[in-house]
Amino acid sequence: MNKLTAETLKGNWATLLLPIKPDESIDFALLEDEIDSLIDAGVDGIYSNGTAGEFHNQTEAEFDQISLLLAEKCNQTSTPFQIGCSHPAPIISLERLTRIAHLNPDAVQLILPDWVITNDEEQISFLKKMESYAQGIPLVLYNPPHAKLELKPRDYFKLKNEVPSLIGIKVLSKDEQWVMEMKAFASHLAIFVPGHFLAKGVESGVASGAYSNVACINPVAAQKCWELTQGNLEEALRIENNILKFFDRCIAPYQKRGYSNPALDKFLAAVGGYIKIPTKLRWPYKWISEDEVLSARKTAKQLIPEFF
Known part of the structure; x- marks a missing residue:
């Protein structure tokens, strides 16, 4: 595949969610089905081992197996894909990158x-070394608000010539x-936002796309929402306002009760029903019971019927 650039990295990208069995092992058969369903949905791309993919709670053997499975299926179907090589420990992140470079992803994702x-100096040192081991694969930096260090806009300009x-x-x-x-400071980068803020991000002139929590509900509908931002922004904004109402009623209460982003994303998938995986997270993290899905689904069908 052709490697991505800041200009070509766009659109609705769907995350892999990690199917966890009752015995805490990964259900790789379900993971295969999930990848197939995302490819069939026609999303702009798929990425592995983001926050919702529980990159922080995998063994290295599991990371390798997930990465290989995604690469094989995406390369067979010419589906763009990114592999998340993130890890809280920089040396493990570097080792992950070294092991997956031969899989030829369109980009790799990293956290600091x-x-x-x-x-500042250590950030540049980290990214430059990752770049030197990436064998020409471009880098994407994950820096959401729950990162320990949330970069400011001007920080991205500092990285421009160094990385x-x-x-x-x-x-x-x-x-x-x-x-x-x-x-002013980050226009040289493809700026990706969460899926439920994509239309407003496009309207503001900032967003190039979304690594999309909304695609967890229904990747086909999320793809159509992205396409609307390119041709009928008013309609995309209308749907997004309803998505935000749904989030406010059915997702924010769980967030306030301390459920993590992976728990929320798996719950979104269960509500939508398109991606068939359980809501369970790996120990020690708590998840939202599947008994609570039907009530949220009823509200979602009322507010965002486009996703059903």
């Missing part, structure tokens, strides 16, 4: 080292001041 917060293979970032879109600063 997470246990000890990095300063030329950095083509994109995943962030949470914010207020008008943030939009102005991102346009």
Whole structure:
């Protein structure tokens, strides 16, 4: 495949969710089905081992098996894919990158080292070394608000000349001041936002696409929402406003009760019913009971019928 660039990295990208069995092992048969369903949905791309993919709670053998499975299926179908090589420990992140480079992903995703917060010099050192081991594969930096260090817009400009293979970032879109600063300091990057803020991100002129939690509900509908942002933004904004109402009623209460982003994303998948995996997370993390799905699905069908 052709490697992605800041200009070509766009659209609705779906995350792999990790199917966990009652015995805490990964259900690789279900994972295969999940990848097939995302490919059939026609999303712009698939990525593995993001936060929702529980990259922080895998063995290295499991990471390798997940990465190989995704690469084989996507290469067979010419589906763009990214592999998340993130890990709180930088040396393990580097080892992950080294082991998957031969799989030829269109990009790799990284987080900054997470246990000890990095300063400006250490951030550049980390990314430059990752770049040197990536064998020409472009880099995407995950920096959502739950990162220990949330970068400011001007920080991305500092990285511009030091790490030329950095083509994109995943962030949470914010207020008008943030939009102005991102346009000033990060316009050289593909800026990706969460799926439920994609239309507003496109309207502001900042967002190139979404690593999409909304695709967990229904990747086909999420893809159509992205396409609407390119031709009928008013309709995309209307649907997004209803998505936000659904999130406010059915997702925010769980967030306030301390459920993690992976738990919320798996619950979204259960509500939508398109991706057939359990809501269970790996120990020690708690998940939302599947007994609570039907009530949320009823509300979702009322507010966002396009997803059913």
